[in-house]
Amino acid sequence: MEGRGGQPESYCHRQLVDAVRYLVAGGIAWRAVPADFPAWDRVYAFFRRWRDKGLVAEFHDRLRDRVRKTAGRDPEPTAGIIDAQSAKGAASVPATSRGFDGGKKVNGRKRHIVVDTLGLLLAVMVTAASVTDREAGRTLLERLRERHWRISLVWADGGYTGRLVDLARDALRIALTVVRRTDDATGFVVLPKRWLVERTFAWLMHSRRLARDYETRTDTSEAMIRATSAHADSQYGCPYPYVCIYGGPDASYPIVAEFQDVTDYFQSTNHGPDWWVVNTRNQDYTHLQLSNGTVYCLPPNGNLGGGGTLTGIVISNGGSC
Known part of the structure; x- marks a missing residue:
């Protein structure tokens, strides 16, 4: 700088x-x-x-690359998941950049994102809510290709079918794979890969600024999403001030438990055989107890993965590891 x-x-x-x-x-x-x-x-x-010079995007991308390295991944992803979310527009959103999403019955804007298999943001574009997923998908995939040259596979929902699949294959060398619900599925069903991008939208909703779109300019909306995602990326999607347990050996697995109470005893939990724990607290230490009696210490803003059955967790003010 x-x-x-x-x-x-x-x-x-x-x-x-x-x-x-x-x-x-x-x-x-x-x-x-x-x-x-x-x-x-x-x-x-x-x-x-920073917005006008692209430094918000650079700040976010550098942080995402560090998170991927920490998780044992290559900084450049090879696969992603694409989806869109409609958000209500505030009175400050001009008519030139807002629209009505007839499917979701939302008057405002639509956020189009691509994430990697850890749920980290790769590309974002904000449009009027009236713009369809297919229309925005072409531009978004072109942005994705410009920034991430190794991307070769992107999973999507049924809104991205049609000519976009052929264009992605022929012009961008990206295999756009549509993940569909089975015909006999009823109610809510977790679909392979697609749940990762839905989890990212849930992470973004931890930010009150994104509860609806307040920004006059769409590039400001994109910068706000990146700023929110940068904080979520740094904590692997675990909201402050929680200690989160993931149901697998890294942050690509869903969060199965969250703790925030400071106690002088081990709070009961039961997760294994593989787990990953993230401590978002700035000053408090976390101790983890396994079924065999082993105790691990997790410093503030730290993370730890391991094997075995995790049976207890205690968050303490001060102390050390």
Whole structure:
């Protein structure tokens, strides 16, 4: 982040990033940024500059690559999952970039995303809610190909059938595979691969700023999604201030339990034979107990995977490992 000279900046970048994260998580207006942070207009100017220069996307992508390396994956993914979500538009959303989704009965905008097999964001595009998945899918897949040259397989739902499948294969060299419900399925059914992108949408909904679309410009909406995803990526989708247990050896598996109470005793749990634990707390340590009596210590903002049956967990203020 070396500049070209001139007057030094008045505020630390970390303070500005924290202010943006606070705004995104709390869903507040720019003018409502607390006095503990730099002045709201300086925070907005910082965010606007990063948005226009593509630094929000770069910040997010670098963090995602580090998360993939930590999980034992190559930084460049080879497969992804595509889907869309309609969100109501606030009064600040202009008529030129909003529409009506007849299927979901939503007046606002639509968020189109592609995620990897860990649920981490690869590409995002915001359009009017009236734009169909097929129409937006072409542009989104082109963006995906420009950024991730190794992508060769993308799973999708039935909204992406038709000519888009042929275009993805012939022009982009991507196998767009549609995952369908079986004819005899009734009610809610977890579909292979598609649940990963649905989980990412659930992660994004932890941010109150994304409960509906408040942004005047679509590129600002995309930047807000990336800012939210960057925080979710850093915690593997585990919301603060929880300690989350995943039902497998890494973060690609669903969260099966969440704990947040500080206690002086082991809270009962029963998960195994493989598990992954993420501690999102900034100061509290977590101790994990296995059925054979072994105890592991997890520091603040740490993660740990292992084997065996996990039978107890305790979150403690202070202490050490």
